[in-house]
Structures are given as C-alpha cells and as structure tokens.
Amino acid sequence: MSPSPALAAPWPSRLTAPAAVLCGLGQALALAPASLPGLQLLSLAGLLLLVVAGRAGTGRAAWLGLLAGTGWMAGSFWWLYISMHDYGGLAAPLAALAVLALAAALALLPAAALALWQRARCGLPVPDAVLFAALWLFIELARGEWFTGFPWGASGYAHTDGVLATAAPWLGVYGVGAVAAGLAAWFAGESAAWLSGGRERRIALLLSALVLGAAGWAPAWRGHDFTVAGTRLSVSLLQGNVSQDEKFSAERLPEALDWHLQTLLAAQTDLVVAPETAIPLLPAQLPEGLWQTLTAQVARSDRHVLVGVPLGDFERGYTNSVAGLGPAGTPPYRYDKHHLVPFGEFVPRGFRWFVDAMHIPLGDFTRGPLIAPPFRVKGVAVAPNICYEDLFGEELAARFVGAPEDVPGVLANVSNIAWFGRSVAVPQHLQISRMRTLELQRPMLRATNTGATVVIDHRGEVRHALPAHRRGVLVGEVEARTGLTPYAVWAGRLGLWPAWAFALVTIVWRLRRRSLGIRFDTH
Incomplete structure (x- = not known):
C-alpha cells in the first residue's frame, strides 16, 4: 500500500493558527469537570489533520504544536494564577505572564513531537499512527518526570470515564494517552487520504471513525478485576x-x-x-x-x-x-x-527571589522517602x-x-x-x-x-x-x-522505564527506516 498523495489544495493558512489553539483548548476542556474523551480524541486528530492537510513543513508543524500546546497547558492549569495573585500577592500581569510562560515552555514538547512526526511520517495511516503514539508517549513522560515533573492535565485523564480506561490497570495513564494519540493519528491519516482523492479508502476511513467514536463516546467499561x-x-x-x-x-x-x-x-x-x-x-x-x-x-x-x-x-x-x-x-x-511541589514546598535553585515576591509561608520542606x-x-x-x-x-x-x-x-x-x-x-x-x-x-x-x-x-x-x-x-x-494489577507490578519494580523504552525504540526504529529509505508499501 502506497502513501496517500498530497492534497489538491493547501489548507487555508490563515485558519491554521487559531484552529491549532482551539485544538489545544479542546485537550484542556476534555478534562474534568466536563470529562469528554471524545473531545480529546477529536481535538488531537484535528490538530494532526491541520499539519497533514496544510502541507506543513517541519517548522510550520512545530509552530502549530507550540500554539496547540500552549492552549492545552494554559487551559489545564490557568488556576495557578489564583495562587500567585490572590494568595501569593504577585501583581496580576506578572502572575498571568508566569502562567503563560510555563504553558509555552511545556508546549515545546508537543511542538517537537509534531515537527518530528511530520518529518518522519511515511504517509500511511497505521505506521504513522504508531510513530505518533510513541512520540506522544515520549513527551508526556518527559513532562511527567523532567525537572521533578509536572504531569497535570495529561491526556489520558480525559479517558477516566471512557472505554480506554480499561487499559489503565495494564498501561497506566501515560499508556492510555498513547493509545488515544495513536487512534487520533490513525483517524487523521485516513481522513487526509480521503480528502486527497483516495476514494478507495472510504471503508478504512469509516472503520477508523467507528473506532474513534467507540473510544470517545461508548459507555465506560472497567474490564477485569485483578484484585x-x-x-x-x-x-x-x-x-x-x-x-x-x-x-x-x-x-x-x-x-x-x-x-x-x-x-x-x-x-x-x-x-x-x-x-x-x-x-x-x-x-x-x-x-x-x-x-x-x-x-x-x-x-x-x-x-x-x-x-x-x-x-x-x-x-x-x-x-x-x-x-x-x-x-x-x-x-x-x-x-x-x-x-514536593516546586516553589510551594521547595525552591528550585536560582528562584528564591520569586518565592520571596510571593510571600508563601512554609516554603522549604525536607523530602521524605519514596517507599x-x-x-x-x-x-x-x-x-x-x-x-x-x-x-x-x-x-x-x-x-x-x-x-x-x-x-x-x-x-x-x-x-x-x-x-x-x-x-x-x-x-x-x-x-x-x-x-x-x-x-x-x-x-x-x-x-x-x-x-x-x-x-x-x-x-x-x-x-x-x-x-x-x-x-x-x-x-x-x-x-x-x-x-x-499488571501496572502495579511493572511500574512498581521498574518505574516508567518500560514506557520510556517502548517510546524510544519505536521512534529510533522509525527514524532509521526513514533515513534508509525503507518504504511500507507492498508494491
């Protein structure tokens, strides 16, 4: 099977930037209190379709990822403004700027994921979906572990009341998010192929739409009791x-x-x-x-x-x-x-001035044992x-x-x-x-x-x-x-290393195939 051809006309460029921000906000709105797994899947698929349908280059894909990521992050934890301004005493413009700066910094991760995906994808929906699932898993792990970690708003939480929550005892929240990312990328790939004139792919598009709909809107099913x-x-x-x-x-x-x-x-x-x-x-x-x-x-x-x-x-x-x-x-x-919470319970090196400005009491704590x-x-x-x-x-x-x-x-x-x-x-x-x-x-x-x-x-x-x-x-x-549960067994003994290994091996494998010019078609 050969990659789908490019679209006959580029996506209107004037619409892609605001659409990307809306897709990012959709990720945030899919979380509680709304809890809309379908919105999480559709908004992520929409973002990927913007990249594919707009013929985005690597730089453009990164820009769209940055816009969407900033909307996602800021929409997920805008309430940090309350702690900094209402209770911390930080001036309103500085508090708002601090939230936006944190959101933009964390958005560098989805920006990098979209850029790498656009550069390395082969144009076939299923292999591209596997690659994007691995990239999405990588960036969510990075956000959850680097610099003490700040995983608030991870995409898997939107599926707490959805069918994909069945995977939680096996894969954990990051695995749920990766499965959702793969489904969204599969649907985006099939949609792009159909829009480009590949009418023979109607059945594949219908199948991907049905799977996406089931994952997003079917009644929750909790699966097997391991306990x-x-x-x-x-x-x-x-x-x-x-x-x-x-x-x-x-x-x-x-x-x-x-x-x-x-x-x-x-x-x-x-x-x-x-x-x-x-x-x-x-x-x-x-x-x-x-x-x-x-x-x-x-x-x-x-x-x-x-x-x-x-x-x-x-x-x-x-x-x-x-x-x-x-x-x-x-x-x-x-x-x-x-x-411990950065800035609330310990002060990262070089940021003492910031905590002093906020006047937070009980600012420095000693860390207890992990186990x-x-x-x-x-x-x-x-x-x-x-x-x-x-x-x-x-x-x-x-x-x-x-x-x-x-x-x-x-x-x-x-x-x-x-x-x-x-x-x-x-x-x-x-x-x-x-x-x-x-x-x-x-x-x-x-x-x-x-x-x-x-x-x-x-x-x-x-x-x-x-x-x-x-x-x-x-x-x-x-x-x-x-x-x-299986998750308690592997995560308890190995931490998140199995998830890191899957993400890295998949990404490196796909990039190597790309660099060697190996195709996925069967002709």
Whole structure:
C-alpha cells in the first residue's frame, strides 16, 4: 500500500493558527469537570489533520504544536494564577505572564513531537499512527518526570470515564494517552487520504471513525478485576473549608484548629482522616499540652487517626507530614511527603527571589522517602499520600513491591488546594485520584480542606462525597483490596522505564527506516 498523495489544495493558512489553539483548548476542556474523551480524541486528530492537510513543513508543524500546546497547558492549569495573585500577592500581569510562560515552555514538547512526526511520517495511516503514539508517549513522560515533573492535565485523564480506561490497570495513564494519540493519528491519516482523492479508502476511513467514536463516546467499561475484596473499614473524612488567606490568620486559626480537633475526637468510625495541614502549626507551636492531650484521648479510644501536620525542627529540617495516632499500643506513625511541589514546598535553585515576591509561608520542606511504611488500621495497610503526590502513579506503585504485609490495601490522600479557590483544580484533582484507583485497583480516601472530599472505590467510582467548599464530615465505608494489577507490578519494580523504552525504540526504529529509505508499501 502506497502513501496517500498530497492534497489538491493547501489548507487555508490563515485558519491554521487559531484552529491549532482551539485544538489545544479542546485537550484542556476534555478534562474534568466536563470529562469528554471524545473531545480529546477529536481535538488531537484535528490538530494532526491541520499539519497533514496544510502541507506543513517541519517548522510550520512545530509552530502549530507550540500554539496547540500552549492552549492545552494554559487551559489545564490557568488556576495557578489564583495562587500567585490572590494568595501569593504577585501583581496580576506578572502572575498571568508566569502562567503563560510555563504553558509555552511545556508546549515545546508537543511542538517537537509534531515537527518530528511530520518529518518522519511515511504517509500511511497505521505506521504513522504508531510513530505518533510513541512520540506522544515520549513527551508526556518527559513532562511527567523532567525537572521533578509536572504531569497535570495529561491526556489520558480525559479517558477516566471512557472505554480506554480499561487499559489503565495494564498501561497506566501515560499508556492510555498513547493509545488515544495513536487512534487520533490513525483517524487523521485516513481522513487526509480521503480528502486527497483516495476514494478507495472510504471503508478504512469509516472503520477508523467507528473506532474513534467507540473510544470517545461508548459507555465506560472497567474490564477485569485483578484484585479481591478484603476488610471493610468505616471512615470519617474531615473537610474544614478554611480559605487560604485565613489559614494562618490570628482571628481564624484558633477556631479552625478547634473544629478539626473536636471533630476528629468526636468521630466514631474505625479511621478518621483530616486534611493536609489541618493542624497548620508544629506540635511545639500549639498551646501547651494540646498535642499530648490529643494523643492521649485517641489512645483511650478504639479509633485510628491520620492528620496532616508539619513536623520537624530547625536542625533536622521541616516536613509536610501526616501523623498517625491510634489506640493504646499503636506504634507512633509518621508519613513525610516525598514528591514536593516546586516553589510551594521547595525552591528550585536560582528562584528564591520569586518565592520571596510571593510571600508563601512554609516554603522549604525536607523530602521524605519514596517507599514509606503504611499505617495499620485493624489489619488493613493504609498508605497516605499528600496532595500533589497522587499525580505520580509510578511512585505510588513503588509501595506495592515490598513485603506482603506492607502492600497497601487502601490509599489515603490528604490535600489542601484552597490555594486555587473555586476553580476547576478541584474536579481535576479528583479525576487524577480516580485514575490512580484504576491503575492500582485500590480504593482512595480523599480528605481535603475545600474539596473534593470523597471515597473512591477500586474501579474509580465515587461512592461517598461531600459538596466542595463547605465545612463538614463525610462518613462512609471503604473496602480494602488485595492483589496486584499488571501496572502495579511493572511500574512498581521498574518505574516508567518500560514506557520510556517502548517510546524510544519505536521512534529510533522509525527514524532509521526513514533515513534508509525503507518504504511500507507492498508494491
């Protein structure tokens, strides 16, 4: 089969730039709260069709990728503006410029992917689709791991409620995104062949359209259960709803602290979870004897408590932590956050001036270990993670390769994203947690300051939820799981190296075939 001929007329060049931006925004809009897998596929296919149908050269393809990537990134995390301007005190123009600059910098990755794809593709839909899937996988891995990683808005999250989520326990979110990219490229290739006059390709175009439609709009199907049910726990999840500008104020702090402490002591469930920095002060900074009284009262009960609190001292450093308390005889428990947020929890070298300008409190933390022991609640291993950490499924998977008794049965995320106000950051973070439950087939408890406070089962379904931006306590039940998904096995032992290897081998192989002049036709 020979490559399709070029189109009879070039795509109107005046339309390609705004169309590319719209395609990028489509990637962002496909995420929560809308959750539209079909839009993610169509917008990506549309971008590739702009490259092919417009006869774009390498430079033009890169430019379209940069425009689309900037729209995608800025549309995904525009709410960073709120943290920098509303709470950080950065001037509005500088905050907006900072978000746009970060988006444009990250957009260099899709720009490079489109340029390389346009240069190396052979014109045949299926081989070109495989190449683009590998390139897309490469750039999403790069964004997720380079410079500590910022994978927010990865394309695979748009498929949390779609058919492609069936691949999550096998391939993880990056694999889901790569499959989606391959399908979009296949459809774009068949469409370009049909537009160029290849009428004999109508059946192939129809087939690709049907597959794309099924992947984007068919009812969700979760696939096989790799895990089995275990012990059930009753849980209470606290949502204090403390605005970020009031969190450390002398007027609001005592009341908010008292509510968290009184509420967790009044709970009657097996496990009580309070959000990240629910206690925003070091234990030594609390009123005299308060921490000791809390510990003693929990020890006299039959409940277990996980509460977010900063720990440490000047000599050993400070940590963003979760403290675990339990009945008498329960060993002391402490989880220290491992994957810190750049600028929020540690200052990258050369950027101290920026953090000082934003006046962010608690700016420098010490990193905890990657593999931390779980907190045991009535025989169930509960593995905490703090806020941003649940973006990194491979790091959570690393906890599944230890001794059997240390393999988590339940995941617990404690978060405070009040930094981002009433923005889409709340439903987006919930979508991220749901993808982790699909990858690892473990339920996730989310105790957050402003939302979303929920109980998610091992199949990504929200079983109990509190309305966001309201104070309250969510009482529910969670079912622990045992067993491992394929993703937990390979990502837990090898990290993302298998995905890197697939992407690199495929790209190098295709580029080498191209340089040697090897064709894919059968004539």
